[in-house]
Amino acid sequence: MTEPLQYRLPWQSTAVYPGAHPGRMVGAGQLFNRHEPLIASPDPRRIDLRASVLDPFGGYRVRVFLQQSTVNVYLIADLSASMGSGNKPGILQKLLLDLADAVAGYGDKLGFIGCSGRIEPRWRLNAGRQHQTVIQIAQQLQTHQFNGLATALSEAAAYLPERRSLVFLFTDCHFPITQLETLLRTLQTHDVVPLVPSDLQHYLRLPDWGMVTFHDLENRGTRTLLMRPALKQKIIAAHQQRQRELTHCFRAFGMEPLFIEEAYSSRQINQYFRQRAA
Amino acid sequence: MPQDRAGGVMNLAVETPWLLAGLLFALLPLFSSGMAVNPSPWLAILPPDPLSTFATWTLRLLAMLTMAALVLGLAGLYRSEQSIERIGHGAHIVLLLDRSSSMDNSFAGQTPDGKNESKSAAARRLLSEFVDQRKNDLFAVAAYSTAPLFVMPLTENKQAIQAAIAATSTPALAYTHVSKGLSMALSFFDQQPLTGSRIIVLVSDGAAAIDRDSEQKLRVWVKQKQVRLYWLFLRTANSPGIHSVAEDPRDDNAQAMPERYLHQFFSSLGVPYQAYEAESPDALQRAIADINHLENLPLHYLERIPKQDLSYQCYGLAMGLLALLLTVKFFEIRV
Numbered sequence: 258m259t260e261p262l263q264y265r266l267p268w269q270s271t272a273v274y275p276g277a278h279p280g281r282m283v284g285a286g287q288l289f290n291r292h293e294p295l296i297a298s299p300d301p302r303r304i305d306l307r308a309s310v311l312d313p314f315g316g317y318r319v320r321v322f323l324q325q326s327t328v329n330v331y332l333i334a335d336l337s338a339s340m341g342s343g344n345k346p347g348i349l350q351k352l353l354l355d356l357a358d359a360v361a362g363y364g365d366k367l368g369f370i371g372c373s374g375r376i377e378p379r380w381r382l383n384a385g386r387q388h389q390t391v392i393q394i395a396q397q398l399q400t401h402q403f404n405g406l407a408t409a410l411s412e413a414a415a416y417l418p419e420r421r422s423l424v425f426l427f428t429d430c431h432f433p434i435t436q437l438e439t440l441l442r443t444l445q446t447h448d449v450v451p452l453v454p455s456d457l458q459h460y461l462r463l464p465d466w467g468m469v470t471f472h473d474l475e476n477r478g479t480r481t482l483l484m485r486p487a488l489k490q491k492i493i494a495a496h497q498q499r500q501r502e503l504t505h506c507f508r509a510f511g512m513e514p515l516f517i518e519e520a521y522s523s524r525q526i527n528q529y530f531r532q533r534a535a
Numbered sequence: 536m537p538q539d540r541a542g543g544v545m546n547l548a549v550e551t552p553w554l555l556a557g558l559l560f561a562l563l564p565l566f567s568s569g570m571a572v573n574p575s576p577w578l579a580i581l582p583p584d585p586l587s588t589f590a591t592w593t594l595r596l597l598a599m600l601t602m603a604a605l606v607l608g609l610a611g612l613y614r615s616e617q618s619i620e621r622i623g624h625g626a627h628i629v630l631l632l633d634r635s636s637s638m639d640n641s642f643a644g645q646t647p648d649g650k651n652e653s654k655s656a657a658a659r660r661l662l663s664e665f666v667d668q669r670k671n672d673l674f675a676v677a678a679y680s681t682a683p684l685f686v687m688p689l690t691e692n693k694q695a696i697q698a699a700i701a702a703t704s705t706p707a708l709a710y711t712h713v714s715k716g717l718s719m720a721l722s723f724f725d726q727q728p729l730t731g732s733r734i735i736v737l738v739s740d741g742a743a744a745i746d747r748d749s750e751q752k753l754r755v756w757v758k759q760k761q762v763r764l765y766w767l768f769l770r771t772a773n774s775p776g777i778h779s780v781a782e783d784p785r786d787d788n789a790q791a792m793p794e795r796y797l798h799q800f801f802s803s804l805g806v807p808y809q810a811y812e813a814e815s816p817d818a819l820q821r822a823i824a825d826i827n828h829l830e831n832l833p834l835h836y837l838e839r840i841p842k843q844d845l846s847y848q849c850y851g852l853a854m855g856l857l858a859l860l861l862t863v864k865f866f867e868i869r870v
Binding site: 339342343429431456459462463464466467468469470471472473474475476478479480481482483484488491492494495496499 | 568570571572573574575576577578579580581582584586587590591594863866867868870
C-alpha cells in the first residue's frame, strides 16, 4: 500500500490564495499574528476582551490571524541521456504523478520543467491545476528517448515565478560540481528539494571478473574495464565519494539532497519532509 | 662453425601489392573495439585504472596485428633472395679429377678385381670422406680428360658435391689433357671474392705435356687467382714417378716424362705447391689428411638464402592472435 505523498513547508508562503500551508497573509487562520484596532479589522467576533481592557486609549483590540496559503510546486527534471538509464524514467514518471495527486490534494499548483540540451516547450508546464495535462506529460515521458546533456538546467530558473516556490529538482547530477553550483545559485530564492537518483545498483551489478566495455550515454566516450573485485570496490567507493561531494555542495546552498536508490516510494519523500520540518 | 655476421637487410616483398590497401583495415580496431558496449550513465565517475587501459590498448594492438597479418598473408608476403655473410674456417677447394681411362685401373695397373679397388674408386671414396670432414669449406668439382668437364661450381652444398664426386664413377674417358682441366679449375675462382685460401686439388694418375701457349696462360692465371696447388699423383706401379730421372738423356723431355715436367712446371709457378705421390690407397689417404691439416684458414663467404614465402607464417600469426582474441571474447561480459 503506497502512502500518498505529503509535503510541508518550514517557511511561510506569500501567496494570496488560501491554501494548506503556513502563509504570510492575514486572514482566516489559526495562527495568531497580532492585535489590530477594530477599525482596521472590523470583525467583532475576534475582539480580544483582555487586550481591549488593557488598551490605554480604550479602543477595541481585535485578534488577527495568519491565513494558510497555497504554494506553487515545480518539478524541474533533468531529461539528459543519462536520465534514461536504469529505472530513472520510471522514478520520474511516478514522482510526477505522485506530486500531481499531492498538489491536487493540497489545492496547490504544479508546474513542470524538463531540461536537456535546451528547454523544449512540450516539457514545460506553467504552474496550474491542469491535472490531465500533467498525466499527459507523464505518459509522454514513458516513451521519450532521453538524449543530450543537462546544460539547460540552469536556464530553468527563468521559467519559475519570482515568488518563493517549492521546487523539486530531479537530476542525477552527472555534470561537474561547478555546473551544479551555478544551477543552485539560480535557484536560491526557492525552496529546493534535490532528488538525486543514484546509480549504486548499476555499479553493484558489475561483475567481479571479466571484460566490460562501457559507452557514455552523454559524451559518446568508451571505456573497457578489466573487472576484478578490487576495481569494483574502487568504483563503488568512487560513487560514494561522489555522493559525499554532492551532499557537501547542496548543503553549502542550504539544501539537503535526497538520494533515491533503486526503489522509489513516496514514503521516502514523506520521511524527508518530516525530518526537514523538525 | 659458420656464424651470422651482418644478417643483411630483411628484403620483404609481396606478390599482389594492391592487396596491401587492405592494411587500412588494420586501423579499424582504433575506432571500434569489437566488443559489446554497455550503456553507462557517467564514465567520468569511474576511477582511472591503468591495468584496464593497458589491456584495452594491448587488445587493440593485437587486433590491428591480426588484421595486418591477414592482409599480408593475402597479399603473399615473402622474403626475397638474400645473402648472409658467414665466416668459415676453410677454403675454396676445387677438386680436379682425372677421368682418363687409366684411372679405372688399380694401383697395380690392372683391371680391378674384387680385392683391389680402382684408382678412381679409391679417390672417390677418400675425397668424399675429405669433403665430409671439411664442413665449412666451399667445394667445386671439375674433371678432365681429353676436354675439361664442368661438374659443379663452388658451393657449400655438401650433398651436391658428394653427388658430383659420386658421378665420376661412370666409366672413364680417353686421354689426359691437364692444361685444359687446370684452366677450368682456375675459372671457378672467377667472380669469387678472395676471402680465404684457394686450393686446387689435382687428382690424376698421369700427366701430359703442356704446350707453351697454355703454359703462359696458366702461369698468369695461377698468379692472378692466388691459388695453392696440391697434386695427388696416383702412381701406377712401374710407371715413371714425379721425381724419376731419365736414364737416357734423350728421354728427358716433356713427351717422355710428362709427370716430371709437370711437377717442374708447378714448382716454377711461384705459388704454394705440394705434390704427393701415392702408390696405394693408404698413401692417398695420408696425402689427403696432410692437405686437410694444412688448410684451415678462416674464410669469409656469402651464403645465398632463397626466396621464402612468409604468407603461412602470416596466417599462423593471425590464427594465433584470433584464438587469443576469441578467448578474450569469452571473458567479455554484458551488464
